[in-house]
Amino acid sequence: MGTTGTTDGPLLRLEGITVRFAGAQGPPAVDGVDLEVPAGRTVCVLGPSGSGKSTLLRVVAGLRRPDGGRVLLEGRDQARVPAHRRGVGLMFQDHQLFPQRDVLGNVLFGLRMRGTDRATARARAEELLRLVGLPEAGGRAPASLSGGEQQRVALARALAPEPRVLMLDEPLGQLDRDLRERLAVELRALFRTLGTTVLAVTHDQGEAFAMADRLVVMERGRVAQVGTPVEVWQRPASAFVARFLGFRNLVPVEAVGERRVRSPWGEIPFDPVPGTGSSGLPETWRGRAQLLVRPGGVRIIGGATDPVDDAGAGDAGAGAGTATPRCVVTGRTFRGDHVVLVLRPERGPTVEAACPLRGAPEEGEVVRIRFDPAETVALPPGEAGDRWEAPAPEG
Amino acid sequence: MSPAARGRAARCGLIALPVAFLAVFFVYPVTAIVSRGLREDGAWRPGRVVEVLSDPGIGQVVWFTVWQAAASTLLTLLLALPGAWALARLDFPGRRLLRAVVTVPFVLPTVVAGSAFLALVGRGGLLDDLFGVRLDGTVWAILLAHVFFNYAVVVRTVGGMWEQLDPRQEDAARVLGAGRFTAWWRITLPALAPSVAAAALMVFLFTFTSFGAVLILGGPRLATLEVEIYRQTAQLLDLPTAAVLSIVQFAAVSVMLLVHARTVRRRETGLGLTGTVDPARPPRGVGQRLLLGWVLLVIGLLLLLPPAVLVERSLSVPGGGWGLDHYRALFLDGGGTFPVAPMEAVGNSLRYAAVATLIALVVGGLAAAALTRRAGRLVRGFDALLMLPLGTSAVTVGFGFLIALDAPPLDLRSSWVLVPIAQALVGVPFVVRVMLPVLRAVDDRLREAATVLGASPWRVWREVDLPLVRRALLLAAGFAFAVSMGEFGATVFIARPDAPTLPVAVARLLGRAGELTYGQAMALSTILMVVCATVLLALERIRPLRSGAF
Structure with a gap:
């Protein structure tokens, strides 16, 4: 499948992941999906809503058991690894910041769970808040932040424990267009700087093209096309992909x-x-x-x-x-x-x-x-x- | 073990203790009641139910139990729904205090309510003194006492929901062209209806199984099933008949609880709750002010006056004037009523209630945690089972303990722990009821967010659930404590004569004629009331801590 960036094999690899929703008729929500995310790269799963993208992320995070297939992180099968030991990050579509903690408390959360000592954790959390452009927000309540700010806090929180793979579920979906485009560029730069391995899902092609090194286009639970944004744009693999690209x-x-x-x-x-x-x-x-x-x-x-x-x-x-x-x-x-x-x-x-x-x-x-x-x-x-x-x- | 299997195992582990507790201290005694009632000479005789019920006296009891419960429910809803709205949606000086005050009667022991209304409408009561009006021995005294108790059920259940409903939903409907009434009718009412139904069912249940107040206020003529069961056991010593009545009551209550469980299950899904926004606004317009005035009047006359009269009677000295004579008399020997001074009941009650609260919190907390994940039918059945002790009536529990736990393999008759266990059994449903909606309202993705950040299931509970439910937990503890303090129906069967609890002591004192015992009963009732009210008011003070911690 196309060019793979590294020689060591992908950091994250999905093999034939299949998910059926209980009681649902018809084809599985996720149907035999193969996918690779090389270390340090950003892979974007692009597809219309209902194409099984978010479910895929939940499977990787361990929040949902696949009905078939394997999730391999650094070559190791994750089937028996519970969600809290996978060491992956997931940024939820609607952020899911902990309402009872202030911004700093949110960012500190993952570090505390890992047992990082207080001073180090605090320094790292503050560094991340600086990195996402909210150096002064530590003491504020999540509810007092704007959508874009919450977004940044959620990002800082997900990045703080240095996840092996950072997953983003519609990362910019809830923001207005102007902010979205700016943030997409910022995110890409940030991930480059930090060398973060990212698996993002989105239904917005602009967002995907702005962020991704590689695109995976999904159609009704299946992979319709894999390639660089340029490849996909220049040579859509099917009429579905072409229409989806507009x-x-x-x-x-x-x-x-x-x-x-x-x-x-x-x-x-x-x-x-x-x-x-x-x-x-x-x-x-x-x-x-x-x-x-x-x-x-x-x-x-x-x-x-x-x-x-x-x-x-x-x-x-x-x-x-x-x-x-x-x-x-x-x-x-x-x-x-x-x-x-x-x-x-x-x-x-x-x-x-x-x-x-x-x-x-x-x-x-x-x-x-x-x-x-x-x-x-x-x-x-x-x-x-x-x-x-x-x-x-x-x- | 796979994560999913481990999750299942964890859930089973959580559920094991509550299940075992209920099996030993509830299912087993109930089974004992059934076999005592329906077995004669080693053979099953289900026909005994018909025999007992066809007795005209018993038939009358059943009929009275049903209609007084229906009437009480209707009257309570009528009087308390405006209160629920006013306390949830109107902002006025003293609102917080008033909210605390209306909750107090609910956790006041039934015997306190009984003696308070006796002091108000009974022989030598306030109305008797002023107008020569006496209501004791009539159904009115019972109905009013039931409103007194259950006002808080409606305010807490319906008002709690009302308060949390995001008023912006109604705003949204208004903007979409709905009139003020239409918006309320289409948006607010459907959101509220299940909680109104749930509240009505609760009130019906509580009044259906009313014991202490009816025993004290009903005189010799009026009796609910509960009272009848007690009389058959304690006065007529007819255990088989008492057992049959328990079975009838148990069946009726089970049906109601099934309906209730169904109502509640519908209620707890996907409502637009505010969480942090207080939707209360100052009253506007004549209508809202009048309604508020009416609510305050009802609260004043029905909720505040009776306890006030109780205190007054406890302080009035036989010769006229005021004094602490009745309180001093509590330290004397019980005048033959007890082998110990009535004052010792205070210490007994506090000790028992503390232990009962601990048990109820552990059992109820574990059950609520296990029930949080909406899962299969088995779990839902467990949910209903948890509610049973509450509805089944304390008398059934006490009666069951009496006949089941006094013989091997479980001979706890002489153990003091029997009383707190019975009280905890009554407290567990409260703990579950308070905790569960709050736990279920926690967005599951919040837990997932914590999990992905590396929190183990236990850490997730501690870091996500606990901070959000801390207040509910304290509230549950307070309720359990207050309920245990006032528990009468079960305790009266199993408390040892030399270690009476406060309610038992009050009832015994009221059962004896005489100035001295009447005064002692009033004084002891007042003490019991003060303890329970203090717990409740302390809980109400905990409230603001929540917003402070956020």
Whole structure:
């Protein structure tokens, strides 16, 4: 599975972890998950709510027994190690600070449990509070802190006993967006500095991309994809992952020739799947695929009145010409340095396009578009929920 | 052993002691009662139940027991629900003190209430002196005494919930367009309803099994099952009939407790509780002020006046005027009533109650800890079993001890420890009731957070649960102590004649006609009342410590 950062093997390794909820129908909540967290790295488990992420953390922490599979910490099976002896840290989604203790008391807790002597523990707790930016908060009650501050205290508390693995459950989920982005960057820097090994789960891709060295995307209890953020972003492993990452331009296609497919928008060239033959698709897909076009790969090639060869455009069956469908601009969202357009072509599903602010068409304008093959990704074909039927070739 | 198996084992360990305790000191005596009542000449005769119940005298007792309990419950709810609201939601000077004061009657011994109402409405009582009105021997005296006791049940159960309900939930409903009444009806009432039901059931149970007050106030005509069981045992020496009545009572109470357990189980889930915010606000508007006035009046007349009259009677000297004559008389020989001076009862009671409290705390605390983790049906059954001694009535317990524990293998008849054990048995449900909701309200993830930080299950209990329940623990201890001090129904069967407890001494003194014994009874009642009230008020002072420690 991809590149592993260290030579000593992963610090944390999950093998075939399966969890069934009592009385629940259908597939297990966590279904045979394999996962590795190398020492000093941050691995983010990304998935929609209900995909079994939090349960996975509880299994690693020893708060829940898996129905199958093993948890290995530094190569040792943890099945018989109770939660309080695992030496892992867990930061709960809603912090769970001890209400009856002040901030310092909270941070000291894990150190006290380990029997660290008072002076050392206090020094370490204060150092951590400084590290998370709350050097003066030691005497305050958790309830008097803001959400972001509670977050930092929870982090300091989890870090204080130097856990072998720090687990974060939706670490920034409850904070407002601005704070979230800032904290994500801060956290990454902090973990780098401390060399902390982190396993985080989140449903927020921005959070995951900002923090993670590696991503594990989960779909209904199973691992859908593992890779670096860049790998996942550039080459989502499935339509599910692509949609979860926010990609909208996703259509079922059929191979029609060398590195060309017929799509609902017409015939277009695409970026072949690495290591495949002339068709550009793996044999097992039997000439079918789902094609992802990144918004940046949708090029506006002129207004409707510009002189473009109209013959065959948007008509998939008529010859080898690349489709340049004509679209109406139905939505236009300003995103700072660029504009996201929603385009309705004459046929096929709507297209999302990102284009520079300068010269972006207005809402209601009619434009022609072209798809940049380099910005396409062919994904495994068909699954339930693909609403768009590829149009039959015209005879 | 895997962590899960160890958890199960730990739970079993926690539960073992309470189970053993209940088995030996409750189930075993009850079994003895059943066999005494339904076996004749070595053969089972379940038909005896019908025989006994078809006796017209007994039938009347059963009917009276039921309807007076229903009437008492209704009257108590009617008078105490406004009080529950006012004390939970209104902020006014003296609120804390008043809250403590209304709780006192509940832990006052039934005989104290009996003698207080006797002093108020009985022969030669205050109303008799002033208006020539006497209510002793009528059901009214009993109903009023029952309100006196159970006012606190409603205030504590319903008011406690009311106080903790986050008023912002109602605010949220108002913002969403609900009127003031609709918000209350849709949000607050559903949250409260289970606790009202629980309180009503408790009051019904307590009054159904009422003993001391009925014995003192009911005269020779009115008797509940409890009183009848006592009479059959102590006066008519008809043990089989007493046993049958115990069985009937036990069955009725078991049904009520099952219903109660069900109500409570629903109650303790997912409510928006504030924990730290005090939702009380000063009264606004005429309506709220009037209601507060009414609440204060009821409390004044029904809860404060009777004890005040009791004190007054204990201090009034036969020739007119005031003095400590009755108290001095306590140091004399009991005038033939006891082999010892009545004053010795004070020392006996304190000693017994201390031991009983210790037992109740250990047994009840362990049980509550084990019950905290909501688990299978077995545990829920155990929950109901724990409540049984409370409802089963002290008389059944005492009667059971009398006939079960006076022969090998367990011959404890002459052991002093029998009394504290019986008292602890009555105290255990209080401890569990006080501790369990608080323990269950602790967010389980808080415990998990502590576990992941390296706390063993025992440390988790000490570091997370204990600080949050410390107050509840003290409260439980105080309740157990006060209840043990005042325990009458069981103790009256098993206390040795030369070592009476305070309530037993009071009842004996009241049972004898005469100025001297009446005065002594009033004085002894006053002492008992002061001890119990002091414990309660001391507990009430513990309250603010909680917020200080946070």
